[in-house]
Amino acid sequence: MSEFKAKLADTSRLCVEERPGPCTLVIFGASGDLAKRKLVPALYNLYKRDLLPEKFDVVGFARSPMTDAEFRKQACDAIGECCECPDSSKVEAFASKFHYRRGGYDDAESFGALSTKLSELGARKTEQGCHVFYMATPPKVVPGIVSRLSGAGLLKVCPGGPVCSRVVVEKPFGYDLASARALDRTLGEFLTERQIYRIDHYVGKETVQNMMMFRFANAIFEPVWDHRYIDHVEITTAESIGVEGRAGYFDGTGALRDVFQNHLLQMMAIVAMDEPAAFDADAVRDEKVRLLRSIRHADPKDACSGVVRGQYAGYLDEPGVAAGSQTETFVAAELEVDNDRWRGVPFFLRTGKRLSRRASEIAIFSKRIPRSMFAPFLGEGAYPNVLCFNVQPDEGISLSIQAKAPGPKLCMDTLAMNFRYKEAGLDLPDAYERLLLDCMQGDQMLFIRSDGLERAWSIVDPIRKGWDAGAGCGLMIYEPGSAGPAAADDLIGRTGRAWRGL
Secondary structure: OEEEEEOOOHHHOOOOOOOOOOEEEEEEOOOOHHHHHHHHHHHHHHHHOOOOOOOEEEEEEEOOOOOHHHHHHHHHHHHHHHOOOOOHHHHHHHHOOEEEEEOOOOOHHHHHHHHHHHHHHHHOOOOOOEEEEEEOOOHHHHHHHHHHHHHOOOOOOOOOOOOEEEEEEEOOOOOOHHHHHHHHHHHHOOOOHHHEEEEOHHHHOHHHHHHHHHHHOOOOOHHHOOOOOEEEEEEEEEOOOOOOOOHHHHOOOHHHHHHHHHHHHHHHHHHHOOOOOOOOHHHHHHHHHHHHHHEOOOOHHHOOOOEEEEEEOOHHHOOOOOOOOOOOOEEEEEEEEOOOOOOOOEEEEEEEOOEOOOEEEEEEEEOOOOOOOOHHHHHHHOOOOEEEEEEEOOOEEEEEEEEEOOOOOOOEEEEEEEEEOOOOOOOOOOHHHHHHHHHHHOOOOOOEOHHHHHHHHHHHHHHHHHHHOOOOOOOEEEOOOEOOOHHHHHHHHOOOOOOOOO
16 A cells, blocks of 8 residues: 655644633542543643643642642652653742642531632632632542532632633543433532533544544535445544553443443544534534434344444453453444434444554545446455544544556556654644643533433443343453454444454
């Protein structure tokens, strides 16, 4: 296969970015892994790019005993481990904005002390700003934290005003449809939907965001983005590692809930939705929800006809995994979108652990040319065009086309037109940088809305119920380092298609 590499032209760029107004970020679970690995490095990178508010503070809140100085050292250590060549003077200036409060998540007195601290920090600002409360905690403690914040008078609503409180909630958003609705009802007692930021970091990845630009800012793609020209779509999220110390969480959740319900369905919604009326949160999320509503429900009695579940050999030996666990580490499914644009186009989604390599991608396969002067020579050997969005680890876009190769008059080859952000000299911000900045700005475009969350669970729940009812869904064991169970190949193979190789 030949290859053509593309680069961005600087003269064509349109970049719009605004620095948020005054803000204090409160991180619950500040001594935990998420804060150290993701949140603190993301905030530092925003600071380096001069995108944090001029008046900005971070308050860590956790059960662990820690002083302000120790919390600042923890931040510096996290930056040193996760960021390339940090500037020591910048790191120290950034860490000076960090403060710490020890407290229990169910202790009203601790939240009173937090309120006092926030008032002190607010008094240093010439204008009041927003409070962002980030729940880097186990999901089960989130309702209690929100209730205590409300009791301390810290959840202020700001319809157009300068003072606002926002709450960022990490997945999982519930365990099933019923628990997701229950969580929303609980949060709704204290917060408006405009204050709730349900975060899915995949939606913040540059290549996932790029799908909207790619489709709706180029005249040559959107007209062929439907069942007339597209044969099928494959969406893959593969990991080469296993549970890696997360067995306590993962074994009670599984791949269907942990990745399929959020990451895969969110990417499917973005790639398949109709064009939003405007580039704003309400319009974009309206179209994503409309697409999710068009995905056909599975019947729990027939939950295995279009779904494969697997578990890698050796999973039961992982520390923390229950004896005889039936938790799936792999899921593959065929979904159909019941609307005029996509009718008849299958979407194949798969996710798994301990596969041959780490890869996340969205591949759009064109239909084969129905009539061609080259058909007598190629027969069934004519390859379809494939447009691939590489989400990770090598972020970029590739398009395969048929072209004349040097040599005889009839000499055809597949040409791969590849764009890679790194090869173009572009440093990609981490998804958390984008999402934290949007939250501080009050922009919910890349966050999950309650109706979208419900709809995603409505798609997944019947599958899970069918599995639990034992509707003929055997748990397929697959070898680590493979592409998953052979049944996944059969799932797509029965349609005359095949997965892209990992």
